Amino acid sequence: MNIYQKALEERKQQHLLRTLPLPPDGIDFYSNDYLGLAQSQSLRFAIENQCSNTPKINGATGSRLLSGNSEYAESVEREIARFHHAESALIYVSGYMANLGLISSLATRETTLICDELIHASLIDGARLGHAQKIRFKHNDLTDIEQKLKKTNQQKIVLVESVYSMDGDLCPLKEIAEICSKHDALLIVDEAHALAVYGENGEGLVQSQGLEDQVFARIMTFGKGPGIHGAAVVGPAWLKDYQVNFSRSLIFSTAPSYHHFASISAMYKHLPKCGAERDQLKEKIQYFVQKRNDSSGQWLESNTQIQSLIVPGNKEVVELAEKLKKAGxxxxxxxxxxxxxGSERIRFCLHSYNTKEEIDLLFGVLTSP
Ligand SMILES: Cc1ncc(COP(=O)(O)O)c(C=O)c1O
Structure with a gap:
């Protein structure tokens, strides 16, 4: 057995082995398709329609900096920037690549990154690839972030998520934006779990609170609520120029295809039409929270579509997931x-298409012996 196979064996022993599951039958409390857009026929037709109107080229043929750019790509980015009330938008093939390129390029030796302790792995990896000093602050803790900001005279960048992907709670954006402005720090907000879900037209949490002018940059990912894939960084005009010069995941990678740009454009046109889905999701969240509050169990406080039940221990949490699976x-x-x-958990994702009966069934299984 070589060292890599041994590492796999260790994972097995610790109940940590990752595998690639095929989509299971049963009720969906696990996907990020919060509004059902990944399965939406009308979005599919809109994408097909938009695809048939793009210049007839399949692949982009090169990086955006070489042969992969087009007037079409730039027009879609202008559309995104307008939607988000930002000066610029830059599309990446995924949220992971956006965070990797954006954060690593900004994390110069003259910069200190001040990160919420619960930020996503893609932001952490971006920080790791950069040269900046990194400081973590306690999750959503306004006193701690302020103390950490006082620790440095360098250029400061604060990294947060608007809806935290694992705990499902919201960032106190207004307060954090005020603290950032007081300490001359640039605020970057990852809106991965907020785009499509929050805001009158699904613009995300920052815009729904009217804070777009106080946030330096936002990462919009398209693979969750919006139902497709890809991502964009929206922010000031110079930030786009900066990424074009320094973001290695953008520079050294083939640009998205025309079809990808077309699906992003169709998705953005579709988001304002999803008010009914957003309302249905809100209703399901309220119902779930009420049931959660009436039940025992160590639930994390969250009023979003991400609800987590703490079940300490890898083995224990996997067993509970299997029990749920048996019940469909x-x-x-x-x-x-x-x-x-100690904070292992079952992460329940709620969707506009989940029914109250499904939620009742879930709580029934959780309370059954
Ligand atoms: C907060 C957050 N940011 C970024 C990403 C990465 O986005 P993508 O899946 O588009 O690579 C994720 C995905 O899990 C996420 O939860």
């Missing part, structure tokens, strides 16, 4: 090291 419910066990030891 798909919900993911989140194990150490994805979350801290």
């Amino acid at each position: 419910i798909n919900a993911l066990p989140i194990r150490k090291p994805s979350v801290a030891e």
